[in-house]
C-alpha cells in the first residue's frame with residue numbers, strides 16, 4: 001500500500017491550487033459507475049455508443065449545466081465542460097467514459113470525474129484563471145470499433161472511410177451504433193480541434209499495471225505511451241464429423257489457433273522487447289458444436305510496444321507464423337487490421353511540470369512508460385499533453401476487481417488540480 005503524505009496546501013507558493021474535495025470526487029465516481037453497472041459481474045459494461053454510455057454522457061452534460069459550466073457534445077460523442085471564456089485556448093483535462101465489457105469503476109471514469117472535481121474546486125474558490133479550464137469525456141476509447149475514436153476525432157485522425165467502414169468483433173457497424181446513439185457518423189469529422197484552441201491536455205488515469213503498487217509509490221509521471229494494433233483473424237478449415245474424420249485427415253481451425261497460441265512466446269522472443277505484448281482476447285469457433293470439427297476460428301489479436309518499428313516487426317512475424325500454420329493444417333488464413341495506433345511520447349513540458357508539482361506536494365512518485373493506450377497519445381499531436389497514474393492494487397484492470405485506494409486518488413486529483421492551476425495561470 002503506497003504511503004501518501006496528508007494533503008495540505010503547500011506553504012509559500014501562491015500558485016497552488018485550492019484543496020480538492022475527495023468525498024465529493026468519490027460520490028461522482030460512484031454515480032458514474034451506476035451507468036452500465038452489472039450486478040452479475042459486480043462490474044461495469046459501458047460499451048462505446050451503447051445505451052449506458054450515452055446515458056452517462058447525458059448525465060454528465062446535465063450535471064455540468066446544472067452547476068453552471070458550459071457543456072456540449074461534439075460530433076464524435078465527446079462531452080465537454082468549460083469554466084471560462086470560449087474565445088481563448090483551454091487547459092483541457094480528461095479521459096474516456098466508455099469501458100470494456102467487464103470493467104472496474106475507475107478505468108477512464110476516474111480521469112473524467114477528477115476533471116469535474118477540479119472544475120468544481122476552481123469554481124468554489126472563485127478562481128478566474130487566465131486560460132479557461134475544460135473537461136473532456138472522450139468517446140469510444142476502448143477500441144470496440146478499432147481506434148480511439150473520440151481522441152482521434154479531436155486530433156483530426158479519423159477518416160470518412162474509418163467512420164463508415166469500422167465494425168466491432170461481432171460485426172456491428174460503428175456507423176449504425178453512432179446513428180442509434182443519435183449521432184451522424186460523419187459528424188465526427190467536425191470534432192477536430194485546432195492546435196491553437198488547446199494550450200495543454202492533462203489526464204489522470206489508473207496505472208492498470210503492477211509497478212506503482214509493487215514499489216509503494218503514489219504517483220506515476222508518464223513519459224511515453226505504447227502503441228497498439230488490432231487484427232480480426234479468420235482461420236477457415238473444414239467442418240467435419242468429430243467421430244469419423246481421422247486425426248490426420250482434418251482441417252481443424254481450432255488446432256491452427258492452438259498452434260499459433262504456442263508460437264506467441266517465440267515471436268516475442270525473436271522480434272519483440274520487454275514492452276511487447278501479443279494477446280488473443282476473443283475467440284469464436286464455428287459451427288460451435290461439440291461433435292463437429294471446427295471449420296472456422298474467428299479471433300482477435302492485439303499487438304503492443306512502445307516502438308512503431310517493433311510493432312511492425314511483431315505484425316510481420318505473426319503474419320508469417322499464421323501463414324505457415326495455415327499451410328500445415330490445410331486452412332485458409334484471412335485477417336483484417338482494424339486499428340493501428342502509434343506510440344507517443346508525452347510532452348516534456350508537462351512531465352517536467354508534473355514532476356515539479358509532485359515534489360512540492362511531497363508525494364512519492366516514479367517516472368514511467370504506459371503499457372496501455374490512452375487518449376493522451378493522440379492529444380500530443382495537437383498540444384502539450386501528458387498524464388499521471390495512480391496505483392492499481394495488484395495491477396488489476398479491465399476486470400471488475402480493479403481497485404485504487406482513495407487516499408492515492410486524493411493525491412492524484414490534487415496533483416491534477418495543481419497542474420491545471422499552474423497551466424491556467426501561465427502568462428500569455
Ligand code: HGY
Nearest residue numbers: 141142371372373374
Ligand atoms: O487497452 C488499452 O490500452 C486501453 O485501456 N484502451
Ligand code: MN
Nearest residue numbers: 096107108205
Ligand atoms: Mn483507460
Ligand code: MN
Nearest residue numbers: 100107142398
Ligand atoms: Mn481501458
